[in-house]
Amino acid sequence: MTAPAEIVLDRRDDSVVARLSGEVDMSNASYVRDQLLASMPNEAIALVLDISGTRYLDSAAIEVLFEVSRRLGRRRQELRLVMPGDSPLRRVIELTEVHTAAPVYGSLEDAIG
Amino acid sequence: MRDRASQQAALAGLGRQALSGTAFETLLKEAAAVAARELEANQVAVLERTRDGQGMLARAGYGLPDGVLGGVLPPDPSRLARDLSAASSIAAEVGPRFGVIEAHSGERDHFTLADAEFLEGVAAVLGAAGERAGHEDLVRDSEAQFRELADTTPALMWMTDAEGDVTFVNQGWLRFTGGTETAGVTFAASAHPDDREATIRLWTEAMSRREEFRCEYRLRHAASGGYRWVLELGTPRYSGGEFVGYVGTATDIHERRTMEEALRASETIWRELADTAPAMMWTTDTDGLITFVNQGWLRFTGTTFQEEMGESWALGVHPEDAEPMLTSWEEALADCIEWEGEYRLKHHTGEYRWIHDRGVPRIVGDRFVGYVGTAIDIHERKTMEARLLEVYQREHRIAETLQRSLLPERLPPIEGVALAARYLPGARGAAIGGDWYDVLERPDGRVALVVGDVAGHGLRAAASMGQLRNAFRAYGMVEASPAEVVARINRLVMSGVEQVMATVLYLVLDRESGEVAWSAAGHPPPLVIAPDGARFLEGGRSVPIGAADPAVFREATAILPPGSSLLLYTDGLVERRDTPLQDRLTELAEAAAEARGELGEMCEHVLAAVLGQADPGDDVALLAVRPLPVVDTEISLTLPAEPGSLAQLRRRLARFLHATGATELEQYEITLTICEAAGNAIEHAYGPGDATYEVDVRFEGGELTAVVRDSGSWRDKRGEHRGRGLSIIEELMDDVAVERADGGTLVRMRRRVGEDRAA
Numbered sequence: 081m082t083a084p085a086e087i088v089l090d091r092r093d094d095s096v097v098a099r100l101s102g103e104v105d106m107s108n109a110s111y112v113r114d115q116l117l118a119s120m121p122n123e124a125i126a127l128v129l130d131i132s133g134t135r136y137l138d139s140a141a142i143e144v145l146f147e148v149s150r151r152l153g154r155r156r157q158e159l160r161l162v163m164p165g166d167s168p169l170r171r172v173i174e175l176t177e178v179h180t181a182a183p184v185y186g187s188l189e190d191a192i193g
Numbered sequence: 194m195r196d197r198a199s200q201q202a203a204l205a206g207l208g209r210q211a212l213s214g215t216a217f218e219t220l221l222k223e224a225a226a227v228a229a230r231e232l233e234a235n236q237v238a239v240l241e242r243t244r245d246g247q248g249m250l251a252r253a254g255y256g257l258p259d260g261v262l263g264g265v266l267p268p269d270p271s272r273l274a275r276d277l278s279a280a281s282s283i284a285a286e287v288g289p290r291f292g293v294i295e296a297h298s299g300e301r302d303h304f305t306l307a308d309a310e311f312l313e314g315v316a317a318v319l320g321a322a323g324e325r326a327g328h329e330d331l332v333r334d335s336e337a338q339f340r341e342l343a344d345t346t347p348a349l350m351w352m353t354d355a356e357g358d359v360t361f362v363n364q365g366w367l368r369f370t371g372g373t374e375t376a377g378v379t380f381a382a383s384a385h386p387d388d389r390e391a392t393i394r395l396w397t398e399a400m401s402r403r404e405e406f407r408c409e410y411r412l413r414h415a416a417s418g419g420y421r422w423v424l425e426l427g428t429p430r431y432s433g434g435e436f437v438g439y440v441g442t443a444t445d446i447h448e449r450r451t452m453e454e455a456l457r458a459s460e461t462i463w464r465e466l467a468d469t470a471p472a473m474m475w476t477t478d479t480d481g482l483i484t485f486v487n488q489g490w491l492r493f494t495g496t497t498f499q500e501e502m503g504e505s506w507a508l509g510v511h512p513e514d515a516e517p518m519l520t521s522w523e524e525a526l527a528d529c530i531e532w533e534g535e536y537r538l539k540h541h542t543g544e545y546r547w548i549h550d551r552g553v554p555r556i557v558g559d560r561f562v563g564y565v566g567t568a569i570d571i572h573e574r575k576t577m578e579a580r581l582l583e584v585y586q587r588e589h590r591i592a593e594t595l596q597r598s599l600l601p602e603r604l605p606p607i608e609g610v611a612l613a614a615r616y617l618p619g620a621r622g623a624a625i626g627g628d629w630y631d632v633l634e635r636p637d638g639r640v641a642l643v644v645g646d647v648a649g650h651g652l653r654a655a656a657s658m659g660q661l662r663n664a665f666r667a668y669g670m671v672e673a674s675p676a677e678v679v680a681r682i683n684r685l686v687m688s689g690v691e692q693v694m695a696t697v698l699y700l701v702l703d704r705e706s707g708e709v710a711w712s713a714a715g716h717p718p719p720l721v722i723a724p725d726g727a728r729f730l731e732g733g734r735s736v737p738i739g740a741a742d743p744a745v746f747r748e749a750t751a752i753l754p755p756g757s758s759l760l761l762y763t764d765g766l767v768e769r770r771d772t773p774l775q776d777r778l779t780e781l782a783e784a785a786a787e788a789r790g791e792l793g794e795m796c797e798h799v800l801a802a803v804l805g806q807a808d809p810g811d812d813v814a815l816l817a818v819r820p821l822p823v824v825d826t827e828i829s830l831t832l833p834a835e836p837g838s839l840a841q842l843r844r845r846l847a848r849f850l851h852a853t854g855a856t857e858l859e860q861y862e863i864t865l866t867i868c869e870a871a872g873n874a875i876e877h878a879y880g881p882g883d884a885t886y887e888v889d890v891r892f893e894g895g896e897l898t899a900v901v902r903d904s905g906s907w908r909d910k911r912g913e914h915r916g917r918g919l920s921i922i923e924e925l926m927d928d929v930a931v932e933r934a935d936g937g938t939l940v941r942m943r944r945r946v947g948e949d950r951a952a
Contacts, residue, residue: 138918
């Protein structure tokens with residue numbers, strides 16, 4: 081069995097908003113990566129990944145964030161993260177320096193604007 | 194000013210409209226307009242009292258300021274008048290409960306007595322119409338509720354209107370008869386031609402007296418292309434004291450009926466034989482010695498006349514029957530009274546056949562001269578009875594054994610929940626039902642509970658129950674969503690050869706959060722017994738399994754309040770012919786709310802309170818579960834070295850960490866580090882077969898210690914990713930030690946919980 085995760089996609093202007101809920105670990109990280117990469121049409125400029133509703137991310141998931149950012153970068157597209165200031169995930173995101181690959185915003189509006 | 198005649202004519206017009214069934218809303222508007230005209234009022238308002246009695250809802254009006262209609266006003270009738278600076282006002286009560294109608298005028302300086310009477314008249318018309326409208330809504334609601342229930346119930350059900358015309362039959366009925374019309378069904382269309390007249394007569398009689406209707410007849414059966422015996426029961430239904438029709442059910446009693454008929458047919462033959470055929474006859478003298486047997490007797494025994502004479506009584510009688518038969522004969526002879534007995538007598542073919550033998554004393558004048566007797570062959574009837582009994586008993590025995598062996602003897606001990614179950618077999622002979630319950634622990638750490646009821650009784654139902662129970666175990670392990678589990682089993686059942694129908698409640702419980710998700714396929718709702726009372730979990734309702742394909746199976750979720758128990762049951766607990774289901778459910782909730790103590794006692798209390806002293810008519814299965822507060826200070830797990838085990842590990846840790854009082858952040862970080870170590874163990878596990886890793890977590894004196902041990906060896910870091918995992922562990926734990934040995938790798942981690950840590 082794999083960890084339960086769900087991605088809901090939404091188009092906002094030039095950005096694709098992906099709301100990631102559930103849990104991501106090594107059992108479903110590659111699935112999440114493929115879904116995110118497949119969600120980006122060529123004309124979009126940014127993938128806004130909202131992890132406000134994500135319950136669990138492990139190092140395999142962090143690796144996915146780096147990889148998605150890298151691959152979007154090659155296409156001149158940007159990965160942005162949305163995570164509220166009080167998220168339990170915050171420390172791990174900082175620790176692993178995800179912000180060097182994807183800017184982190186406190187709200188969806190900030191990330192899009 | 195309008196005169197009295199005009200007012201009376203207006204009132205009569207309004208009354209006619211009310212009687213002709215004009216919609217209540219329209220009538221209210223019309224009444225306001227009529228009152229304004231006839232009273233020369235500037236404003237008229239029809240106000241309905243709100244349920245809490247704290248205000249008045251403006252239902253209709255004439256000349257009202259904008260925004261008043263549909264709004265709630267304080268219960269003070271003069272409010273509107275102030276807006277108008279009215280010179281005079283008048284009001285009347287509409288119905289006993291509804292509200293008031295009021296009129297205000299800015300020009301007239303007073304209303305007359307006739308005006309008051311007129312307004313009272315308008316109010317009376319509206320009151321009566323309002324009562325009727327409310328009553329009709331009530332009937333409509335209860336009928337809709339019945340239809341919903343009926344369509345998710347496997348039984349055959351129908352409903353008529355007050356004239357006795359069928360207005361509704363449920364899906365079960367349509368499936369059985371192969372019909373397509375849900376209304377207008379009659380006995381003439383669906384009953385066996387030979388049964389129609391009698392059935393219609395019984396129905397007409399019951400209808401005319403509004404009595405309960407009860408009839409056994411043969412109903413068209415689409416699947417077999419023939420007819421099957423059903424028992425049909427109809428109950429008059431009333432709404433607000435008024436007869437509104439019948440509601441009824443039909444039950445398949447074909448097997449029982451055909452058995453009974455076979456028995457009856459053989460009895461008829463026996464009676465015909467006794468009446469017409471030359472019986473076996475004999476006579477004795479005063480000492481009871483045989484003096485004569487007739488040809489019929491000799492044809493039966495194949496003996497000669499001489500052999501039968503004298504003390505030949507025990508001759509040819511089955512050894513097991515000889516002793517009791519002779520004893521009773523000698524007792525009768527001693528008193529010269531009538532004697533009869535049934536025993537096995539040797540037939541000329543060599544087999545023993547049952548005969549019924551009867552002798553009466555012969556009196557000539559005043560003198561006893563001996564006995565004359567007749568005997569008849571009752572072998573067919575006798576063996577039929579014995580066979581029938583045997584069939585019943587055997588089937589009952591097998592079904593009971595099967596069912597007992599299929600139900601879990603003891604519920605499996607599952608960490609973190611208390612469980613109790615009860616099973617009561619129904620009181621009817623061989624009619625073992627197909628009820629079952631089961632509990633299993635899912636790989637994601639949630640607990641799956643199932644209670645089901647296979648339609649029908651006896652061996653087949655018990656066997657189907659076993660198959661369904663296993664199917665639920667299998668799909669319950671792999672599918673997380675209750676609706677998907679039920680849908681898959683429905684597909685499985687529908688693809689099978691045998692027709693199986695079952696109602697099932699499948700529920701998954703998260704022990705940590707108390708979150709439940711369930712799907713009720715034609716099954717009554719689960720009951721939550723919370724500290725502040727009992728209530729049913731509504732929603733997630735669908736058709737029974739085996740009813741349709743494709744079918745939509747719904748699922749619903751809820752959170753159990755802390756300290757709650759959950760009660761799952763089969764409809765044997767709540768279904769009773771003489772009481773509406775809704776009332777029985779209410780009784781169940783009330784009984785459960787009073788129940789105290791541990792789960793077993795709770796089950797007993799509920800059974801005693803709901804069923805009373807009487808045996809249940811149908812089988813009853815009851816399953817109770819209660820999530821327990823965590824008290825562990827230690828967990829120790831051995832898990833398969835595969836990524837899927839991580840989710841399971843997280844569930845166990847969540848429960849454990851929650852109990853330590855760690856903050857949400859601490860819980861996440863500790864879970865993450867332990868799972869990162871476990872992830873390493875999984876990545877590096879090697880060797881054929883089932884590799885495993887072990888996790889031990891201990892919480893003592895505010896400090897958490899975790900050890901993750903595997904049987905592989907950690908190779909060098911590959912890329913950034915692995916490095917990241919280890920750096921997460923090191924950053925988030927106070928102390929980390931990695932020990933590599935021949936047998937494998939061991940990671941030991943420590944972290945203080947509940948206080949500020951140095952970064």
